[in-house]
Every structure is written in structure tokens, then in C-alpha cells.
Amino acid sequence: MRRPVRVLLLLLIVAAVVGLGTVWRFWWAEGPLARPATVTIADGSTIITASRQLERAGAIRSxxxxxxxxxxxxxxxxxxAGEFELPAHASASRILDILQHGQPVRRLINVPEGMPSVLVAEKLAAEPLLAGPVTVPAEGSVLPDSYSFERGEARAAVLKxxxxxxxxxxxxLWAKRRPDTVVKTPREAIILASVVEKETGVAAERPMVAAVYANRLRLGMPLQADPTVIYPITRGKPLGRRIRVSELRAKNGYNTYAEPGLxxxxxxxxxxxSIAAVLAPADSKALYFVANGKxxxxxxxxxxxHNANVAKWYAIRRSRGEM
Incomplete structure (x- = not known):
């Protein structure tokens, strides 16, 4: 083999080795991330925009x-699109696979059933991964559930x-209501459902509690629901003490001891x-309920x-040393 041919062949081998080494370094080799990190890919991003973002984040070399x-x-x-977790030293090929086939990070904020709006606003304000201000929403306007959000998302957007x-x-739910339901508007349904929600934490009881209040409303009896007495005092936060006699007599639009109706x-x-229970309560003539100790x-x-049931409840409380 002539010398020029051997030199050319050697140069081609060297170029191939160098090329393969370069590809290995920028594609399959361990990446520059020293520790796990997250990257948020905006909706509509392309390989071009994502690659620039990854380079700025130090996740890829080039x-x-x-x-x-x-x-x-x-x-x-x-x-x-979404927020993705990148492992430490992830290769470029692994990062592309994560962005194409991985599951975005799901961040959740939970609103429990019966949470008042003032606490919803406080919960949103306390989430450090959200941004911007948030106002206290209208009471009854938030559906209790778990809501996903992205890092840096506006608190107002999550509330919306x-x-x-x-x-x-x-x-x-309103479209499926029973024709004889006692509430006449969706707002009335939310009002009564909020009272039912605060009166019992037992899901199976909600249709019965709703039936009691529906029966009372039809008869013109006051609802006499303790949570309605507490609400004007704390805006739904725990009272932390027993209700005072003066508070049971207060007329403020909410106290269902002092005023009839909703x-x-x-x-x-x-x-x-609770909303469904109000719109389709149990078939019952009950007008009273009291705790059963369980x-x-x-x-x-x-x-x-009812008086006999109350006497049993007092006996249970006395046996527990609560009275």
C-alpha cells in the first residue's frame, strides 16, 4: 500500500474515532448536571427552544x-409541555427521552370539603411555588378537590x-335535581349544602341531614345549625370555644337560631x-338529629x-367526663 493511501486511511480512522468520541460525549455520556434538577417546558416549545433552555440550566453541554x-x-x-425531573448526570439522550415520553411533575394543592374561602386563600398564599397575589374568593365559589399546578403559576389562575x-x-348537579327540592336556585343549593357540609363529616349521613333541613324549611322552622352562628364570628375558622348565649341570639343574617330560613x-x-344531597335528600320525615357518640x-x-336521644348523648358525655 502506497504511503499516501496509508496516511489517508489513517486520517479517516482518526476522524471516525474523533467523531464517534464527540457523539458519545454530547449524546450518550454522563451529562453536566451535578445534582437532580427540574426544567419547565412551555406549551408549544420545539427542540430548538428546549435545547437552549437545557443549556442555560446546565443540563446539556451544547x-x-x-x-x-x-x-x-x-x-x-x-x-x-410541563415540569420534568432530570436525574443527576443524565445524558442528552436520556433527557430527550424524558421530555418526549416521561410524565411531567404533578404538583397538587388540596381543598378539603367544607374549607371556608378565607382558608382557601391562605392555603394558596402559603404555597411557595405559586406566584402573585390572591384575594379571598366568594364563599361557596370553590369546588373542594385536588388541583394540579405548575411552578411559578399565578395563584389567581389556580383559584380561577x-x-x-x-x-x-x-x-x-342542578340539572339532575329532584323537582320537589326545597331550594329554588343554584345559589340556595350552595347555601344549604354548606350547612350540611359543616354539620356532618360522615358522607352517608348527608342525605339525611339535608332531609332534616329541607323538612324544617318547608314547615317554617328555624334550621338551628350551630355552624351558622359561628360563621359571622370567624368567617369559617374554628371558634375554639363554646358558643355564647348572646351569639345564639344575634341577628346578623346568618344565625339560624335567631332567624328562620336559609x-x-x-x-x-x-x-x-353535600350539593347532591341537598338536591336529592333522603325520603324522611325527620326534623331533629343529635350526635350518637360514634x-x-x-x-x-x-x-x-329527639329529647330521648339527647338524654342518651348527655349520658355518653358524662361517662367520658365531658360534662
């Missing part, structure tokens, strides 16, 4: 090499989704089950039955 090798060696699936969810759920507005954000309640049609 945006240019990432783009070239992704189009030649990577899958041709589109990259997803919570309220849109309530509007949608209320419309669906309170002036919701006293919490009711969940789906976390639930016992119901009665007459005052005499």
Missing part, C-alpha cells in the same frame, strides 16, 4: 449538538380553575356529595324522640 443529534439519533416524537370547577359541577350566604365551600348522628321525627 444546545447545537443536542439539536443535531436529537434529529439524527433520537425518537421523532414531539416533546411535551377552582371556581370554574364549581360552576361546572353545580350546573351538572342564612344570607354560604358558610363554607361544600363538596359534590362520630355520626341519630335522627328523630318528633321532639319527644
Amino acid at each position: 444546545a447545537d449538538w443536542f439539536r443535531r443529534l436529537a434529529t439524527r439519533l433520537g425518537a421523532h416524537d414531539p416533546i411535551k 380553575r377552582m371556581q370554574a370547577a364549581m360552576d361546572k359541577e353545580l350546573a351538572a 342564612p344570607a350566604g354560604p358558610i363554607a365551600n361544600p363538596g359534590r356529595d 362520630g355520626g348522628h341519630v335522627f328523630a321525627d318528633t321532639l319527644a324522640e
Whole structure:
């Protein structure tokens, strides 16, 4: 073999080795991330915009090499939008696979059933990964549920989704209401559902509690719901003490001991089950209920039955040393 040919062949081998080494370094080798990190890919991002973002974040060595090798060696699936977790020292090929086929990070904020709006606003304000101010929403306008959000998302945007969810759920439940339901508007349904929500934490009891209040409303009896007395004092936060006699007599639009009918507005954000219970309560003539000592309640049609149930409850409390 002539010398020039041997030199050319050697140069080609060296070039191939160098090229393969370069590809290995920028595609399959461990990446520069010293520790796990997250990257948020905006909706509509391309390989070009994502590669620049990854380079700025220190996740890849070169945006240019990432783009070239992704189009030649990577899958041709589109990259997803969302926040993704990148492992420490992830290779460029692994990062592309995560952006194309991985699951975005799901961050959730939970609104429990019966949470008042002042606490919803406080919960949103306390989430450090959200941004911007938030105002206290109208009581009863938020649907209790778990809501996903992205790092840096506006608190007001998350709250808007919570309220849109309530509007949608209320419309669906209202369309299925019983024709004889005691509430005449969706707002009345939310008001009464909020009272039901605060009166029992036992899901199976909600239709019965709703029936008691529906029966009372039809007869013109006051609802006499303790949570409606507490709401004007704390805006739904725990009272932390027993209700005073003066508070039971206060006329403020909410106190259902002092005034008949529904309170002036919701006293919490009711969940789906409580709204459904108000729109389709149990078939019952019950007018009274009292705690049964087991976390639930016992119901009665007459005052005499109710007084007997109350006496049993007092006996339970005395045996516990609570009276």
C-alpha cells in the first residue's frame, strides 16, 4: 500500500474515532448536571427552544449538538409541555427521552370539603411555588378537590380553575335535581349544602341531614345549625370555644337560631356529595338529629324522640367526663 493511501486511511480512522468520541460525549455520556434538577417546558416549545433552555440550566453541554443529534439519533416524537425531573448526570439522550415520553411533575394543592374561602386563600398564599397575589374568593365559589399546578403559576389562575370547577359541577348537579327540592336556585343549593357540609363529616349521613333541613324549611322552622352562628364570628375558622348565649341570639343574617330560613350566604365551600344531597335528600320525615357518640348522628321525627336521644348523648358525655 502506497504511503499516501496509508496516511489517508489513517486520517479517516482518526476522524471516525474523533467523531464517534464527540457523539458519545454530547449524546450518550454522563451529562453536566451535578445534582437532580427540574426544567419547565412551555406549551408549544420545539427542540430548538428546549435545547437552549437545557443549556442555560446546565443540563446539556451544547444546545447545537443536542439539536443535531436529537434529529439524527433520537425518537421523532414531539416533546411535551410541563415540569420534568432530570436525574443527576443524565445524558442528552436520556433527557430527550424524558421530555418526549416521561410524565411531567404533578404538583397538587388540596381543598378539603367544607374549607371556608378565607382558608382557601391562605392555603394558596402559603404555597411557595405559586406566584402573585390572591384575594379571598366568594364563599361557596370553590369546588373542594385536588388541583394540579405548575411552578411559578399565578395563584389567581389556580383559584380561577377552582371556581370554574364549581360552576361546572353545580350546573351538572342542578340539572339532575329532584323537582320537589326545597331550594329554588343554584345559589340556595350552595347555601344549604354548606350547612350540611359543616354539620356532618360522615358522607352517608348527608342525605339525611339535608332531609332534616329541607323538612324544617318547608314547615317554617328555624334550621338551628350551630355552624351558622359561628360563621359571622370567624368567617369559617374554628371558634375554639363554646358558643355564647348572646351569639345564639344575634341577628346578623346568618344565625339560624335567631332567624328562620336559609342564612344570607354560604358558610363554607361544600363538596359534590353535600350539593347532591341537598338536591336529592333522603325520603324522611325527620326534623331533629343529635350526635350518637360514634362520630355520626341519630335522627328523630318528633321532639319527644329527639329529647330521648339527647338524654342518651348527655349520658355518653358524662361517662367520658365531658360534662
